[in-house]
Amino acid sequence: MSTATPTLCERPVDTWRGMPAAQQPQWPESRALSAATGDLRRSPPLVIASECDLLRQRLAAVARGEAFLLQGGDCAETFDTVTTATIRTKLTILLQMAVVLTYAASMPVVKVGRIAGQYAKPRSKPTETRSGITLPAYRGDGVNGLPFTALARTPDPRRLVRMYQASAITLNLLRALTTGGYADLHKVHAWNQDFVAASPAGKRYETLAGEIDRALAFMNACGVDPRELHRVEFFTSHEGLVLDYEAALTRVDSWTGLPYATSGHLLWIGERTRDLDGAHVEYFSRIRNPIAVKLGPTVTADTALALIDKLDPAREPGRLTFIIRMGADLVREKLPDLVRRVTDSGALITWVCDPMHANTFAAPSGHKTRRLGAVLDEVRGFFEVHRALGTHPGGIHVELTGDDVTECVGGSTEIAFDDLGSRYESACDPRLNRSQSLDLAFLVAEMLRE
Ligand code: PEP
Ligand code: MN
Numbered sequence: 001m002s003t004a005t006p007t008l009c010e011r012p013v014d015t016w017r018g019m020p021a022a023q024q025p026q027w028p029e030s031r032a033l034s035a036a037t038g039d040l041r042r043s044p045p046l047v048i049a050s051e052c053d054l055l056r057q058r059l060a061a062v063a064r065g066e067a068f069l070l071q072g073g074d075c076a077e078t079f080d081t082v083t084t085a086t087i088r089t090k091l092t093i094l095l096q097m098a099v100v101l102t103y104a105a106s107m108p109v110v111k112v113g114r115i116a117g118q119y120a121k122p123r124s125k126p127t128e129t130r131s132g133i134t135l136p137a138y139r140g141d142g143v144n145g146l147p148f149t150a151l152a153r154t155p156d157p158r159r160l161v162r163m164y165q166a167s168a169i170t171l172n173l174l175r176a177l178t179t180g181g182y183a184d185l186h187k188v189h190a191w192n193q194d195f196v197a198a199s200p201a202g203k204r205y206e207t208l209a210g211e212i213d214r215a216l217a218f219m220n221a222c223g224v225d226p227r228e229l230h231r232v233e234f235f236t237s238h239e240g241l242v243l244d245y246e247a248a249l250t251r252v253d254s255w256t257g258l259p260y261a262t263s264g265h266l267l268w269i270g271e272r273t274r275d276l277d278g279a280h281v282e283y284f285s286r287i288r289n290p291i292a293v294k295l296g297p298t299v300t301a302d303t304a305l306a307l308i309d310k311l312d313p314a315r316e317p318g319r320l321t322f323i324i325r326m327g328a329d330l331v332r333e334k335l336p337d338l339v340r341r342v343t344d345s346g347a348l349i350t351w352v353c354d355p356m357h358a359n360t361f362a363a364p365s366g367h368k369t370r371r372l373g374a375v376l377d378e379v380r381g382f383f384e385v386h387r388a389l390g391t392h393p394g395g396i397h398v399e400l401t402g403d404d405v406t407e408c409v410g411g412s413t414e415i416a417f418d419d420l421g422s423r424y425e426s427a428c429d430p431r432l433n434r435s436q437s438l439d440l441a442f443l444v445a446e447m448l449r450e
Pocket of ligand 2 (some may be wrong): 075076321399428429
């Protein structure tokens, strides 16, 4: 590819430069940054425009109440965990949850991973102090390193290239697993292996898998074997936080002439970077991907309407998703006005519940944690509000892992405060483990059936 092409590609989305951009890394010097972004501009896209368009259509079905979105994965992916086992078990738990939801609700489930690009984190404080030493906060492996040393914590633009490579490796395996037989519905039992099988949620899943097996055997006996049962449609997403990275991977689609972020299918703007006059909202307004915005308890209906005007001026179903993260204690109070005002404006938004980020607290041991009970309660509140208003509770956005970690308390395997130290591996926020994720899926399935 010639070096002239990228300039062309980037021009339509360049308007964010010079605008206030929150939560950007303080790169030590600009030469290394130019070298890294230059590499990225010359690299092939990770996803292509038509895949993003397909996801936009799927999300439009969610907005219309015809499908449900399951979006999940790590709070922060790390370069060290780009391994077969970690990627495969994350996909597996998403597949298991999707089966539970699809079967219970008889509704298509749109599957989107917080994966293959979730390497940059906004932080509440720019620095971290330990034993009197203050260093820059960890901002995700795409920016700096987790170890508490000056060297690791110094932002390094070369990490942007590693982020691209780690995303590409992850996506490659995901594409193979989702289309090459692993995600075949006939494998519904095989996904329920190791520690999760013995958990109460795992046993409940086994019963459901048995019913699906019988349905498949029946269909097979009737001579019906649709292609859809042998593969799954799976999309990637991450927070579009580091604008140097996203801009360098923005490409103009040769068919439509429109710019797309090609780092993932769906990008979202975080709660801390959704300033209406900020660089993130500006950049996102220029790309053609389906996009999402996180909305916390301080958001007003006026702000939500202004975000719609800026990000979805054509009022196109599937273009804009609002990921609501109010907290279990506030969702019933804060969400109704928002949904009512947005609905009255004529916009058809995809509403999704993130029951994780406003339910975080410090355990007595100091570990950042979340109670599964609060997570479930926020989802319940989200459904109650939508049911009362006649709108569609479109989906859930969760932080989870396929591993048997002890980061969130509660669940049918009853993880207690004292257990948190035994396997706490998250580089950032606490994630649901596999059996807690299944607990959540069964609860949501029941609510979808009601
Ligand atoms: C996150 O999704 O990890 C995150 C930081 O969320 P929020 O922007 O909602 O705080
Ligand atoms: Mn998080």
